Amino acid sequence: MRFFVDTANLKEIEEAADLGILDGVTTNPSLMAKEGIKGAANIKQHYKDICSIVSGDVSAEVFSTKYEDIIKEGEELASLANNIVVKVPMIKDGVKAIRYFSENNIDTNCTLVFSAGQAILAETAGATYVSPFIGRIDDISWDGMKLIEQIANIYERQAGFTEILAASIRNPLHIVKAFELGADVVTCPLKSILGLLNHPLTDIGLAKFLADAKKTEA
Ligand code: E4P
Numbered sequence: 001m002r003f004f005v006d007t008a009n010l011k012e013i014e015e016a017a018d019l020g021i022l023d024g025v026t027t028n029p030s031l032m033a034k035e036g037i038k039g040a041a042n043i044k045q046h047y048k049d050i051c052s053i054v055s056g057d058v059s060a061e062v063f064s065t066k067y068e069d070i071i072k073e074g075e076e077l078a079s080l081a082n083n084i085v086v087k088v089p090m091i092k093d094g095v096k097a098i099r100y101f102s103e104n105n106i107d108t109n110c111t112l113v114f115s116a117g118q119a120i121l122a123e124t125a126g127a128t129y130v131s132p133f134i135g136r137i138d139d140i141s142w143d144g145m146k147l148i149e150q151i152a153n154i155y156e157r158q159a160g161f162t163e164i165l166a167a168s169i170r171n172p173l174h175i176v177k178a179f180e181l182g183a184d185v186v187t188c189p190l191k192s193i194l195g196l197l198n199h200p201l202t203d204i205g206l207a208k209f210l211a212d213a214k215k216t217e218a
Helices: 010-018 029-034 038-055 068-078 092-103 115-126 134-139 145-154 172-180 190-195 201-214
Strands: 002-007 022-026 057-059 084-089 108-113 130-132 163-166 185-188
Touching: 002 115, 002 190, 010 022, 010 038, 010 190, 022 185, 038 057, 038 068, 038 115, 057 068, 057 108, 068 084, 068 092, 084 092, 092 108, 092 115, 108 115, 115 130, 115 145, 115 190, 134 145, 134 172, 145 163, 172 185, 185 190
Parallel strands: 002 022, 002 185, 022 057, 057 084, 084 108, 108 130, 130 163, 163 185
Antiparallel strands: none
16 A cells, blocks of 8 residues: 655645655646646756655656657656656557557556546556546546446456556545555545544543553652
8 A cells, every 4th residue: 555645735745755654746737737836947846856855656747648749748757857757648649658658668657547448558558557536536426436446356357567546536535445445556635644544532542541641640
């Protein structure tokens, strides 16, 4: 089980890294825009900053949608740091690019995956990670977790190495269910990871222990 944080916010990444259980980071164009990062040079610098905080995989998404452009952009991103994973959308040119990157030892994260068929294509092309978007499937009242289970069952029967990176994870229950059903990694906001800590019996138990500890004081 591994945790990635889904953010481009350096403070949040630092806080997650400080927790000692952070294995990587995912970003996307919307998250970069949210941080106000503009222009190719600033975007590249921002990825370098993220990679200086985290030694695990950092997904950097291409903005291009044409094969040649995806290759050029992906190679540039991959050259920024050795833990960059090129995030490529699940489109025809993206699948072709994933095959190219896989043959050239560049790790990839196939993003915007919403069906088992798409996950099959990602695995066949040699993606390092496949990202099914759980929350966005739930948003349209389908069951995102069913997709995790389906992909896990399919991948289990194959000899491929693609890992299931459960994405668009919005709450602690999503995290638990995704791991239960076969996700290798989850990516989510730090808030969802911290939500796993909460249990009223822990709070009650700790209050009692602390009160009793006082009684043992000399
Ligand atoms: C994953 O790689 C995406 O960046 C992300 O998980 C999307 O999440 P959202 O649906 O909450 O925007």
